[in-house]
Amino acid sequence: MKNRITELFGIEYPIIQAGMIWCSGWELAAAVSNAGGLGIIGSGSMYPHILEEHVQKCQAATKQPFAVNLPLLYPSIDEHIETILKYKVPIVFTSAGNPKHYTSTLKEAGITVVHVTASLKFALKAQAAGVDAIVSEGFEAGGHNGKDETTTLCLIPVVCDGVDIPVIAAGGIASGRAMAACFALGAEGVQIGSRFVASIESSAHDAFKKKVLETGEGDTKLSLKKVVPVRLIKNQFYEEIDAMEKKGASPQDLALHLGRGRSKKGMFEGDMDNGELEIGQIASQIKEIKPAADILKEIWEEYLATCTKMGKMV
Amino acid sequence: MKNRITELFGIEYPIIQAGMIWCSGWELAAAVSNAGGLGIIGSGSMYPHILEEHVQKCQAATKQPFAVNLPLLYPSIDEHIETILKYKVPIVFTSAGNPKHYTSTLKEAGITVVHVTASLKFALKAQAAGVDAIVSEGFEAGGHNGKDETTTLCLIPVVCDGVDIPVIAAGGIASGRAMAACFALGAEGVQIGSRFVASIESSAHDAFKKKVLETGEGDTKLSLKKVVPVRLIKNQFYEEIDAMEKKGASPQDLALHLGRGRSKKGMFEGDMDNGELEIGQIASQIKEIKPAADILKEIWEEYLATCTKMGKMV
Numbered sequence: 001m002k003n004r005i006t007e008l009f010g011i012e013y014p015i016i017q018a019g020m021i022w023c024s025g026w027e028l029a030a031a032v033s034n035a036g037g038l039g040i041i042g043s044g045s046m047y048p049h050i051l052e053e054h055v056q057k058c059q060a061a062t063k064q065p066f067a068v069n070l071p072l073l074y075p076s077i078d079e080h081i082e083t084i085l086k087y088k089v090p091i092v093f094t095s096a097g098n099p100k101h102y103t104s105t106l107k108e109a110g111i112t113v114v115h116v117t118a119s120l121k122f123a124l125k126a127q128a129a130g131v132d133a134i135v136s137e138g139f140e141a142g143g144h145n146g147k148d149e150t151t152t153l154c155l156i157p158v159v160c161d162g163v164d165i166p167v168i169a170a171g172g173i174a175s176g177r178a179m180a181a182c183f184a185l186g187a188e189g190v191q192i193g194s195r196f197v198a199s200i201e202s203s204a205h206d207a208f209k210k211k212v213l214e215t216g217e218g219d220t221k222l223s224l225k226k227v228v229p230v231r232l233i234k235n236q237f238y239e240e241i242d243a244m245e246k247k248g249a250s251p252q253d254l255a256l257h258l259g260r261g262r263s264k265k266g267m268f269e270g271d272m273d274n275g276e277l278e279i280g281q282i283a284s285q286i287k288e289i290k291p292a293a294d295i296l297k298e299i300w301e302e303y304l305a306t307c308t309k310m311g312k313m314v
Numbered sequence: 315m316k317n318r319i320t321e322l323f324g325i326e327y328p329i330i331q332a333g334m335i336w337c338s339g340w341e342l343a344a345a346v347s348n349a350g351g352l353g354i355i356g357s358g359s360m361y362p363h364i365l366e367e368h369v370q371k372c373q374a375a376t377k378q379p380f381a382v383n384l385p386l387l388y389p390s391i392d393e394h395i396e397t398i399l400k401y402k403v404p405i406v407f408t409s410a411g412n413p414k415h416y417t418s419t420l421k422e423a424g425i426t427v428v429h430v431t432a433s434l435k436f437a438l439k440a441q442a443a444g445v446d447a448i449v450s451e452g453f454e455a456g457g458h459n460g461k462d463e464t465t466t467l468c469l470i471p472v473v474c475d476g477v478d479i480p481v482i483a484a485g486g487i488a489s490g491r492a493m494a495a496c497f498a499l500g501a502e503g504v505q506i507g508s509r510f511v512a513s514i515e516s517s518a519h520d521a522f523k524k525k526v527l528e529t530g531e532g533d534t535k536l537s538l539k540k541v542v543p544v545r546l547i548k549n550q551f552y553e554e555i556d557a558m559e560k561k562g563a564s565p566q567d568l569a570l571h572l573g574r575g576r577s578k579k580g581m582f583e584g585d586m587d588n589g590e591l592e593i594g595q596i597a598s599q600i601k602e603i604k605p606a607a608d609i610l611k612e613i614w615e616e617y618l619a620t621c622t623k624m625g626k627m628v
Contacts, residue, residue: 001627119531139453140465148532151454151465153486153495154595158531172467181467181495183627184620217433217472218462226560246540248562281468304628306498311625313315313497314618 004166005189008112008132009091010065012036013300015179016135016168017292018193019069019093020143021045021278022267026054028201028292030061035293040093044071045264048079055087065090067114072097085109096144099129116170116191118146118155120162127163134163135191138171142194142280145222145229152182160186174282176302180310183303192299194280199292205270208277215283226251227258233277237262318480319503322426322446323405324379326350327614329493330449330482331606332507333383333407334457335359335592336581340368341515342606344375349607354407358385359578362393369401379404381428386411399423410458413443430484430505432460432469434476441477448477449505452485456508456594459536459543466496474500488596490616494624497617506613508594513606519584522591529597540565541572547591551576 005014017024017032019042029039041058043051051068058066068089070080073096081102084092092106095116106113107130115126116135123134136159138152139145150158152171160167168189169182179190197204198212215233223232223241226249232238244254258276266275319328331338331346333356343353355372357365365382372380382403384394387410395416398406406420409430420427421444429440430449437448450473452466453459464472466485474481483496484505493504511518512526529547537546537555540563546552558568572590580589 121531138465138467140468149535150531150595151452151486152467153452153465153492154454154598157489157491158598172465175471177471177499178467180498180624184494184498184624185491217435217464221463246562248560281464284468284472307624307628310494310498310621311628314621314625 003188005133005168008166009038011038013296014168014189015296015299016040016189016191017196018170018191019043019067019095020193020197021263023197023202023204024069025203026058026061027203028196028199029066030058031199031201031292032196032296033062033064033066035296036064037296038065038067038091040067040069042069043080044069044074044096045268048076048083051080052083052087055083055089059087067091067093069093069095070102071095072099072102077102081105084111093135094131099126099131103129103131114168119148119150120155120158123159123163123167127165131165133166133168133189134159135168135170136187137191138169139222140231140281141171142220142231142283143278145231147225147229149222153185156182156185156187172280172282174280174285174299176299176304177306178282179299179303180306183307184310194283195286195295195299196292197279198286198289199295200289201292204267207270207272208267209289211272211277212279212283212286213289215279215286217284220279220281220283224254224258227254230276230278231280233279233283235266235275235277236273237266237276317502319447319482322480323352325352327610328482328503329610329613330354330503330505331510332484332505333357333381333409334507334511335577337511337516337518338383339517340372340375341517342510342513343380344372345513345515345606346510346610347376347378347380349610350378351610352379352381352405354381354383356383357394358383358388358410359582362390362397365394366397366401369397369403373401381405381407383407383409384416385409386413386416391416395419398425407449408445413440413445417443417445428482433462433464434469434472437473437477437481441479445479447480447482447503448473449482449484450501451505452483453536454545454595455485456534456545456597457592459545461539461543463536467499470496470499470501485594486596488594488599488613490613490618491620492596493613493617494620497621498624508597509600509609509613510606511593512600512603513609514603515606518581521584521586522581523603525586525591526593526597526600527603529593529600531598534593534595534597538568538572541569544590544592545594547593547597549580549589549591550587551580551590
């Protein structure tokens with residue numbers, strides 16, 4: 001398959017594995033890139049020397065292109081960028097912040113830059129900042145999310161009509177059917193997070209991977225809206241926050257109860273009660289932990305079968 | 315096109331116009347049915363004698379099948395059912411309540427019964443109650459909504475895999491692209507509300523129709539979650555409720571402020587400040603008030619073009 005996304009990244013399939021804190025280190029990124037997709041190292045949960053180690057290991061494990069996800073509000077962002085430049089990482093996905101400043105720095109170094117947004121408004125700002133492509137992420141996505149709560153089905157057509165650069169759909173995609181649906185809406189690639197959390201190569205704690213398999217319909221919720229909206233599994237920590245919110249707790253009180261290190265505690269250390277467990281609604285469709293390459297192959301084959309079926313519906 | 319939905323209803327296109335309070339009377343239903351889709355009279359905002367009048371007028375205006383939407387918690391439901399039986403309305407869409415009791419009454423009279431739900435759990439209950447098809451409605455839909463907040467993209471594949479009867483997708487659909495996306499996910503029909511609110515034949519107040527055209531990205535929100543979740547345009551009334559919710563207002567206080575007749579005041583009488591304005595997220599894509607037949611034709615043609623494009627993507 002050739003389209004603007006496969007050409008832009010130099011990959012075989014327009015399937016991107018999302019950069020995710022605590023879940024997507026070099027092993028997952030290399031596995032996805034080796035299988036023909038685009039693997040992404042999630043740098044948001046890494047100290048600068050940890051990112052350097054992951055980039056080195058990823059380069060040793062694959063000759064294919066891979067990317068680093070860079071949250072623009074990360075405190076040591078300059079050190080992360082130094083690592084990216086030093087090791088000539090070819091592609092960077094920026095998120096959670098204003099793309100205006102860092103896009104030009106990265107582009108000047110010859111890096112392909114993609115920005116993750118949850119609205120057309122910010123997609124247009126990213127396009128103006130010079131990024132090469134947009135990830136448009138809907139309300140159903142796991143982890144941090146936009147304030148507008150626009151779902152993938154409503155977001156993708158609006159962004160595709162509104163920008164000239166290619167659009168990668170994210171949020172609610174864990175199957176080839178959903179990939180085909182997003183392509184019908186105008187996307188030229190998909191970014192998949194939750195499905196790859198439950199992969200062999202994901203660095204998530206085993207207890208969290210198993211929890212993802214058990215997550216059913218209605219078991220996640222967009223929480224902490226007064227602080228930063230984040231989709232979580234409804235565990236004990238979520239219930240505590242929910243009870244505070246229903247009583248009208250202030251952003252300060254909520255941030256205090258959140259504290260520091262909750263996501264590490266949950267997703268990396270395996271505390272299923274007190275940790276922050278970030279996953280998308282589509283977890284309800286994930287039934288098995290598999291090698292990343294198998295996941296990618298299944299999605300691609302179902303995508304092809306769905307497109308064939310659609311062509312026959314006319 | 316022939317599939318289980320067109321066969322079940324005896325219609326040309328698997329496009330259903332949602333039954334909506336204050337917006338879908340006989341004129342809209344007849345226009346959609348005459349154009350080859352399935353029109354639905356929304357009985358939830360009608361006194362029994364008003365429904366009778368609308369059914370009579372609809373029968374005079376079209377020889378094609380049409381349906382009545384019946385909210386199962388409607389206080390005078392027995393009188394509504396009497397009207398449905400008396401005039402031999404061929405199809406009933408039930409919603410907002412338990413389908414267990416009334417489905418058999420309707421089925422015994424030879425009526426095709428469809429139930430509207432927002433989860434697989436309730437879709438299975440409706441199937442067990444004997445309904446002929448399911449409408450699965452995602453979080454992005456306008457008006458009353460489920461507690462799980464599952465989006466259409468996440469909901470449709472799960473329901474299609476879980477039930478044996480055909481599934482009609484709803485929520486976030488106002489174009490042929492979105493229709494194709496839902497068919498890729500496994501749906502065999504689409505139910506479209508918001509797009510038909512902004513039609514010539516809709517009984518919505520002109521001020522509300524115009525308001526729908528002005529509704530942009532992020533301008534609707536699922537509100538009143540402690541009472542009954544409902545997606546509203548963010549107007550003065552919404553802001554009042556939102557401020558109360560942020561301070562931890564009780565369900566009783568919220569219900570008191572909601573009071574009675576808010577939806578009529580907004581959608582039917584045109585009070586854009588104090589009325590309840592129910593519309594879906596997809597309103598941001600609606601740019602023109604048109605005849606219902608033109609809307610249906612455009613959606614169908616874009617659907618066909620999208621399927622053709624998808625078939626060529628393999």
